[in-house]
Structure formats: C-alpha cells, structure tokens
Amino acid sequence: MLASKVMSLVENVDYLVIGAGVAGLRAAITLADRGQVLVVTKEAVGESNTHYAQGGIAVALSGPEDVALHLEDTEYAGDGLVFRPAAQVLVSEGPLRVEELIRWGTRFDRGAGEPGTGHPGELLLAREAAHSLPRILHANGDATGAEISRSLLALARQHPQIRFADWTMLQRIVMKDGRAVGADLLFHANTRGPRVERVGARAILIASGGAGQVYSDTTNPPVATGDGIALAALAGAELADLEFYQFHPTALALPGVPRFLLSEALRGEGAYLRNDRGERFMERYHPKLELAPRDVVARAIAREGMGGADPEATRPVYLDMRHVTGIDLAARFPGISRFLAGHGLSLQRDLIPVRPAAHYLMGGIRTDLSGRTTVAGLYAAGEAACTGVHGANRLASNSLLEGLVFGARAAEAILADAPEVSRIEAVEAGDGALGGALNPDSGVAALVRDLRAAMWRNAGLLRDETLLRSGLKEQEAIGERMREITESTGPNRDLPGRALIEAQSLIAVARAILLSALAREESRGAHYRNDFPKRDDAKFARHSVFSAGAAGDVRFEQW
Numbered sequence: 001m002l003a004s005k006v007m008s009l010v011e012n013v014d015y016l017v018i019g020a021g022v023a024g025l026r027a028a029i030t031l032a033d034r035g036q037v038l039v040v041t042k043e044a045v046g047e048s049n050t051h052y053a054q055g056g057i058a059v060a061l062s063g064p065e066d067v068a069l070h071l072e073d074t075e076y077a078g079d080g081l082v083f084r085p086a087a088q089v090l091v092s093e094g095p096l097r098v099e100e101l102i103r104w105g106t107r108f109d110r111g112a113g114e115p116g117t118g119h120p121g122e123l124l125l126a127r128e129a130a131h132s133l134p135r136i137l138h139a140n141g142d143a144t145g146a147e148i149s150r151s152l153l154a155l156a157r158q159h160p161q162i163r164f165a166d167w168t169m170l171q172r173i174v175m176k177d178g179r180a181v182g183a184d185l186l187f188h189a190n191t192r193g194p195r196v197e198r199v200g201a202r203a204i205l206i207a208s209g210g211a212g213q214v215y216s217d218t219t220n221p222p223v224a225t226g227d228g229i230a231l232a233a234l235a236g237a238e239l240a241d242l243e244f245y246q247f248h249p250t251a252l253a254l255p256g257v258p259r260f261l262l263s264e265a266l267r268g269e270g271a272y273l274r275n276d277r278g279e280r281f282m283e284r285y286h287p288k289l290e291l292a293p294r295d296v297v298a299r300a301i302a303r304e305g306m307g308g309a310d311p312e313a314t315r316p317v318y319l320d321m322r323h324v325t326g327i328d329l330a331a332r333f334p335g336i337s338r339f340l341a342g343h344g345l346s347l348q349r350d351l352i353p354v355r356p357a358a359h360y361l362m363g364g365i366r367t368d369l370s371g372r373t374t375v376a377g378l379y380a381a382g383e384a385a386c387t388g389v390h391g392a393n394r395l396a397s398n399s400l401l402e403g404l405v406f407g408a409r410a411a412e413a414i415l416a417d418a419p420e421v422s423r424i425e426a427v428e429a430g431d432g433a434l435g436g437a438l439n440p441d442s443g444v445a446a447l448v449r450d451l452r453a454a455m456w457r458n459a460g461l462l463r464d465e466t467l468l469r470s471g472l473k474e475q476e477a478i479g480e481r482m483r484e485i486t487e488s489t490g491p492n493r494d495l496p497g498r499a500l501i502e503a504q505s506l507i508a509v510a511r512a513i514l515l516s517a518l519a520r521e522e523s524r525g526a527h528y529r530n531d532f533p534k535r536d537d538a539k540f541a542r543h544s545v546f547s548a549g550a551a552g553d554v555r556f557e558q559w
C-alpha cells in the first residue's frame with residue numbers, strides 16, 4: 001500500500017495548465033504576461049506526444065489561395081463533419097502562429113542551395129497525404145515536434161511567471177458552486193513518497209493530450225492515457241466525437257518492438273505499400289493510392305492482412321522505398337533511419353513491415369473556438385479538446401498547428417474571462433477526494449492490458465454492433481474488477497498511485513469511445529462500421545456529445 005494521506009491547500013496560482021505539449025506551452029506563454037502560471041506534466045517536462053511528432057506542421061504560408069486550399073483539404077479529410085468556423089480559424093491564424101514560432105527561435109529546415117534542396121535559406125515544404133500542395137514545414141528532417149517543443153520550452157523557462165511541476169499528475173478537478181476552482185495534484189515521483197496537494201486557480205487549462213494507450217497498438221508514448229479527458233468528464237464537462245480515433249497506417253511492425261511511427265512523409269517522398277505478394281495494393285482502394293486519407297490507407301492495410309480485429313490474420317504488409325532515387329533518405333529522415341538501422345533495416349535496401357496503430361484522437365473535451373468547455377473555469381486545447389476542427393478524420397500535420405492556434409486562443413479567452421481572484425480554502429479533512437489506495441500487486445496492470453487488447457479487437461479499424469457490444473461488456477467487467485480492487489485495498493483517504501489514475505482514465509475513455517461508436521450507425525472518416533458501411537448524412541452529419549454518468553449518455557448535435 002502507498003503512503004497515507006497528506007493533503008492541504010498548498011497554494012493558489014493564477015493559471016493552472018495541465019500538460020506541456022505544444023498546446024499547454026503555447027498557452028502558458030501568453031498567460032504568463034498576466035499572472036503566475038503553474039504547468040503540470042506527468043513525467044519529465046519534455047515528454048509528450050508533441051516531442052515525438054515527426055513529419056511536420058501544416059501551414060499555408062503563401063497567401064489567401066493557399067489558405068483556401070488548406071481549408072478545403074481539411075474539410076475533405078474530415079469527411080463532412082469538420083466544423084467550418086474552427087477550420088477557418090486554424091488555417092487563417094496558422095500562418096501568424098507559425099511565423100511567431102519562427103521568431104521565437106524554432107528552426108525549421110531550409111534549403112541549402114544544392115540541387116534538389118531548394119533556394120538557400122528558403123523554408124522547405126513537404127507534401128503529405130490528402131494535402132493538395134506541399135505545405136508541411138519540418139525540422140531536423142523528421143524531428144519537428146522535438147524542435148517545436150525545444151523552442152517553446154526554452155522561452156517558457158525564461159519567463160519569471162512560469163513554473164513547472166514535473167512528475168506530477170492531475171488527479172481531480174476541484175469544483176465549487178459549479179465552477180472549476182482548482183485541482184488535486186499527485187506528486188508521484190517524490191523522493192519522500194507520493195503526496196497529493198490541492199492548488200487553487202482562477203482558471204484551469206487541460207492540455208493533457210490524447211489517449212492512444214487505450215489501444216494495444218499505438219504510436220503514442222505511455223503518458224497518453226486520456227486522464228485530462230476522463231477527469232474533465234467527471235467534473236461535468238461534455239465530451240464530443242469520441243468515436244473518431246485516427247489509426248496511423250504505418251507503424252513499424254516488428255515483434256517485441258514499440259509501434260514506432262513511420263511518418264506519412266515517407267509516402268509523400270514516394271514510398272509504396274505492398275502486400276505479401278508484392279502487389280501495390282492501394283490501386284484497388286483509392287485513386288490517390290498511398291496518399292489517400294489515412295483512414296482509407298489504414299483500413300486497406302487491415303484488409304490486406306495486418307491490424308484487423310483478428311489477431312491471427314497477420315500477413316505482412318510492407319512500406320517500400322527501394323525505388324526512390326534522387327533523395328538521400330538517411331539525410332531526409334535521420335531519426336527514422338537511425339531507429340530502423342538499430343533493427344537491421346534500411347529504407348534504401350529493405351521492405352519495412354508496417355501495421356496500423358492508434359495515433360490521434362479527433363474527439364475530446366467539447367470546447368468553443370476559444371477553448372471554453374461546458375464547465376465554467378475549465379478550458380481545453382490541443383489533442384485533449386474537440387472543437388470539431390478535424391471532423392471525422394484529421395488531415396496530416398494539422399495537430400501541431402491546432403495546438404499552437406487553439407492554445408493561444410484558449411489563453412486569450414482565459415485572460416478575458418477569469419475572475420480577478422479565485423481563492424479556495426484548504427481541503428476539509430475527510431473530504432474523501434482521493435479514492436482508494438493501490439496495492440502494487442493488485443492486478444491493475446493486467447486489467448489495463450486486457451482493456452487495451454479488448455479495445456483493439458472491438459473498437460479498432462473495422463467495427464460492428466456485435467464487436468462494440470462485446471467490447472462494452474469487457475469494459476464493464478474490467479471496470480467492476482477495478483472497483484473491487486480500489487475498495488478492497490484501503491480506507492478512502494489513502495493515496496492512489498499513478499497507475500490507478502491512469503487505469504481509471506483509460507476505462508472511462510474506453511467507455512466513451514465504445515458508446516459513441518455504437519451510437520453512430522454509419523461509416524465516416526476514421527469510424528468504420530461493417531454493418532453500416534455507408535455515410536448517412538441525413539442522420540449523422542452531426543457531432544456526438546457524451547456526458548459521463550451511470551448510463552453514459554450519447555446524443556447528436558449539429559454545430
């Protein structure tokens with residue numbers, strides 16, 4: 001059992017930001033001009049989905065025509081469900097935010113003046129799937145997210161009003177009179193043992209990223225367990241579009257090796273996909289071949305044998321760049337090349353085995369165009385949020401841009417809305433906020449493994465009612481088992497550990513995904529139902545809205 005309760009009101013800050021990816025950092029930088037900001041991150045400050053983003057950031061830098069085309073591409077990928085005002089904000093404010101980022105020291109790749117590398121000093125633009133033009137900025141070849149993260153962190157660290165609490169987790173959003181007024185934070189890697197502290201704030205921004213860990217196969221790092229989404233729902237915030245999980249078509253498929261992402265930019269540079277008979281099978285699925293929207297490519301791979309619900313059907317599918325000439329692949333993709341070399345593979349020489357993996361959550365905490373959730377005092381931005389900007393499927397490289405644009409907007413809204421003071425008092429003893437204690441060998445890890453496998457089988461790339469209902473049954477059984485564990489291991493006020501918060505979050509997010517996917521009886525974007533293979537605009541050109549509660553209620557709304 002973990003250490004027992006230590007909790008008090010430790011401090012009030014002006015603004016509390018949960019997460020230090022692109023959205024949280026961008027927001028913190030604006031907020032810090034007007035008050036103290038505490039940025040909380042679950043692991044080391046640099047660990048986030050943002051850090052691992054490879055291919056780049058989409059932005060329309062060459063004028064109004066480019067902006068209009070970016071909007072068109074975003075809407076096309078989103079399959080009839082993009083909330084146009086949100087996409088308009090993204091594409092039109094994007095250039096401003098990216099230019100700001102460059103001024104702040106982000107070093108995107110530029111031409112060297114050598115043949116095939118662009119004019120000296122000119123920003124290099126790559127092309128990715130479903131973009132009608134090359135408009136993807138990248139950094140250090142395939143390490144764009146790390147560079148953006150580096151530059152934002154450098155700026156944030158210089159700011160006297162920004163403090164970081166690393167190895168610290170949001171555990172609960174504290175509500176008072178219907179308003180979010182603070183948070184219980186678990187300092188889980190404290191040298192003196194874990195402890196929980198309550199922090200009051202004038203406003204709280206959830207920028208805690210996605211929930212890829214809800215699936216057994218994911219490109220996301222271990223921090224992506226959807227905690228912010230689950231805890232916001234628990235505080236009463238509505239979620240939206242949870243059925244839309246993007247599966248990236250090409251993660252490395254080597255046994256026992258993490259699902260390392262093989263960026264879309266590889267296909268942008270000409271990579272083919274081949275099945276185990278050597279056929280370039282995308283010819284049968286979409287006129288844009290390997291550059292078709294991600295959901296089309298991912299389902300094609302599942303149908304060719306890799307990544308479907310049947311774990312036995314594992315005929316390999318390969319990415320093939322052996323024919324690509326005129327480009328130094330090791331120089332263009334240094335990170336990917338290094339990782340592959342570590343496993344004896346080379347882009348120039350080998351067929352690279354790939355399979356789809358859960359990658360990006362289009363849905364999340366429902367917000368307006370400025371990050372306001374349905375709970376006063378609570379804001380969300382980045383992958384944790386859902387403005388409707390991606391509709392049913394995100395256009396490649398739009399999410400780093402989303403984090404910048406909507407992170408900045410959320411900060412501005414917070415500054416405009418936040419009350420002058422919001423001071424909460426020390427927590428009353430016996431408040432019972434902390435839930436049960438976690439016995440280290442309580443079986444939670446096994447439950448999480450089962451949940452992730454069940455979600456892949458039942459709510460993965462190819463869904464139907466039978467699969468989703470059986471997923472729901474498994475989720476409920478796992479939830480029940482979890483309750484037994486938490487109730488059996490200790491009195492109410494003992495500290496839960498990181499594993500417990502994460503497991504509870506994954507179980508809650510899984511439920512929201514399953515119920516939303518069951519309710520959407522059509523196929524659209526990343527959500528594909530074998531039993532309803534067509535898009536049904538008459539009934540479902542609307543966003544799903546989920547409210548937590550015993551039954552878990554899903555309704556559809558037009559925005």
Ligand SMILES: Cc1cc2nc3c(=O)[nH]c(=O)nc-3n(C[C@H](O)[C@H](O)[C@H](O)COP(=O)(O)OP(=O)(O)OC[C@H]3O[C@@H](n4cnc5c(N)ncnc54)[C@H](O)[C@@H]3O)c2cc1C
Pocket residue numbers: 018019020021022023024040041042043045047048049050051052053054055056057058144145168169170171207208209210219220221223224225226227228261359360381382383384396397398399400401403
């Ligand atoms: C391998 C990979 C490659 C990608 N490539 C691209 C790309 O090329 N282009 C693109 O546009 N997008 C890409 N994406 C998607 C993109 O990186 C993410 O959508 C985006 O970075 C999300 O940013 P964010 O700020 O919302 O969240 P994140 O960057 O995920 O940050 C979340 C933060 O929240 C913290 N956190 C989580 N839970 C808690 C908690 N309970 N308490 C406290 N802190 C918490 C984490 O520690 C982290 O600091 C990629 C994603 C992956 C995984």
